[in-house]
Amino acid sequence: MKRLLVVGLSIALVYLVYTGTLSVVEVLIAVGIGLALSRVIGVDLVKDESKLSVRRFFEAVKYALKYFTVIEYLAHYSVVKAILSRDPGLKPAIVEVPYYVNSEIAVVTIANSITNTPGTVVVDVDEKRKKFYVHWIFAEAFEGEEARRGVSAEFEEWAKKIFD
Amino acid sequence: MVDPSLLNYVLPVVLGVYGLAYSIYSIVVLRGPTVPDMVLALDVMTVDLIIIYLLIALYYESPMLAIGAIPLASWILLLDFVVAKYLLEVRKK
Amino acid sequence: MIDVLLFVLGSSLMVLSAVLSLIGAVGFLRFRNFFLRLHSATVGSIGGGVYGLVGLALLTLSLDVPGYLKYYIFGVAIVSAALVVFASPTGSHILSRAAYRSGEAAPRPLIRDKLKEAGLE
Amino acid sequence: MIAEALFYLIVFAVGVTIGVSIYGIIVRPHIVKKLVLLTILTDAANVMAVLFGYYLRAISPPVYPGGSLEDFAFPSSAQLREFSSISVDPIPQVLIVTAIVIGLAELIFLSLVAYNIGVNYKTLMINKLEVEEE
């Protein structure tokens, strides 16, 4: 029930933003479409209803703010320096990074956070052994905890707080 | 409220630089030696194109020209998927 | 007062982001390999796209134009920024995976390849 | 002056694109490439038709702009005259929407035909097809 409402209202919000008007009929249509869609695919989007809480939402907002200011700035700085300098000093390698979260969406959050910072790209995921294979442009370590500390430790902390 | 005529100082600069980046990406797409290179450049070009649409809509002050932005953003990955599927499955034969 | 602040913040974000997009394009020309170009593509799409969309949204919010235009472009810019954040890394991931597995583009300068050592095919 | 030169450059480039894609359709043997060039021919012809409706004073798409729904429903005559002096020509766009639908329908059908040719004759090249049939 909670799932139906949350997913439906967020779809209705997207609809209203795209439509650009706020009359009564539009809001009714938007809520109707949102609820209908969320009946069909809400089960796919939110597996566990008990995880929908306000605290987790604010954690996500905090994470997004920190990610898009501090972390992205540092990553962009190093890659832009590598692009513009005459001798980039690259050490490209595909390293093996373990992860310790369970839910699918937490895995995807970590993987997309890794890919969205310039310098690291997730090339493959091994779901059975819980390993990411990451193409890292300034490789410092190749496997295990050291690689995890360099690539994904902070993202994983946040993902555990938000989704697990 | 800020006077919209101030946009005349900002928009040409931004549109010019984005247009320059867009043109370099389009040259890369035509030149890129391998297939994944071309698709990757096409992705980034699409992101640039979204911003250019919104800037054009702001220039003409007509919201109807911005209508293509969200659909375009939601299938940046479609061509990637199709090409990846082709590369993976045809190699298997 | 807050409008002027928003305008200045938005336009400086946009100029910064346009320059980042240009740097990403230069990176495409300078790097010689697909797997290195992936990183400059990230610079182009996150630094050059998402920040530009957020800046455009802030800039539009401060202008003295009719409401339907202002809020519409604001909403569209924010939603498409969110979509780019979700969609662009997924595309990079699936493309690099296909390129690696099919051998279409080999990651040539590579100091160690754990994926090959793991033998995951 | 600059604007006119650029506009005629666009018209010229689109016109030559039409010519080159016709050449490619006739000369290249690969069926899928023929289909690619066919879509390009359609696209270029459509863009050319959009260029017919444009003029330099136009700043509005052919949609009557209104703030509220009442403006949409009951425009005055003077407003409409002003609208028609700044809007582009709607008729080419109407024709092109129809053309896009039909082009896509034809492409879906022809691509399945091309696939079946490839499966049955083990090749997609027109010139090799003729040799096999003798």
Next chain:
Amino acid sequence: MRSRGALEELGLVLSILLGVLLTYYLVRADVVSLTYGNIPLANLYLRAVPDPSSPFTSRSPEVVTSVIWDQRGYDTYFETSVLFIAIIGVLYLAGLGGGQGNSSVSTVIPRVIAKILFPVIVAVSVSVALHGHLTPGGGFQGGSIFAVAPFLYLLVFGRRMLEGKGFRANALVFARSLAVFLITVVGSIVLVVGLLTGVPAFLFQNQPKPQLSPIGYPAYVVLPWGGIFLFSGTLMILNVLEFTAVSTGFTLALVIIDTVTGGRE
């Protein structure tokens, strides 16, 4: 690049010459021109279509969609039929059956992201189709945007998942045929009523015409809480029906093509 023969060079030159000639005559005959304004026919459409007092009105601010469904409605109906017949032809050529359900591009990341993108695309497409008479867009545009969402599921999860969501081939064919049939009904209902009551009417007629035909669809309803809801007669109904027809048709075509080409080993 292999060397090209003299004949091919001649062909390229000739085709470029064709383009140059085309451009020259278009510019020379003022078909493309920057200085003049609109031609009288364009002005007629632009002024008459949104104007409620004009005899040719459709009560809609969107000139393009209203010309498509009102002034040239009969033509557009047959264009929809062309799409319908093309998809029937695809069905005939393919012969449904076979094909395995799994997919090769599917790691955990695309699976989650496709689930997030699906409702966004559907919401956008419904908005485009429902406001076809107010903002740019319409049935065809909305339908082709919608078709991307099932296509994404098809690429990531395979055909089984799509069938589990209700996109089965029989249901799609049924929805499509029903929509095309209802377009015919909506277009001819004014004519039938006119024949029964003895007043003149036309096929695909939208608003009443002052001297010719006194009957037609209403343009808006007054809402109980004040304000009006404008739906421009047939325009919104036909847009919704066309949206159903085009979206189901494209989904059907993509499912068929994926089944046929993926099932071969």
Next chain:
Amino acid sequence: MTPVIILLLSAFSAVMALIATIKIVYERDVLKAIIISGVESLFYSIILASFLAPDLLIAYIAVGLGLNSAILLYALRGGERYEE
């Protein structure tokens, strides 16, 4: 008055579309030709946006970039990828 910079962008796009067409005609790899045709529809969509045709723009990004390339790639699976 239409700003010159938008016209400049469209003129660049039109010329690049012409170059792309010539490249498609002489390209041996048909997969690359299909991707270049996708780029070409991006070029044309920018022309449509700056010449004020939003109705077509929205149909075009759905059809030209999404569906056309996908359908052509499916057709290419029937036979060989390289053109001799």
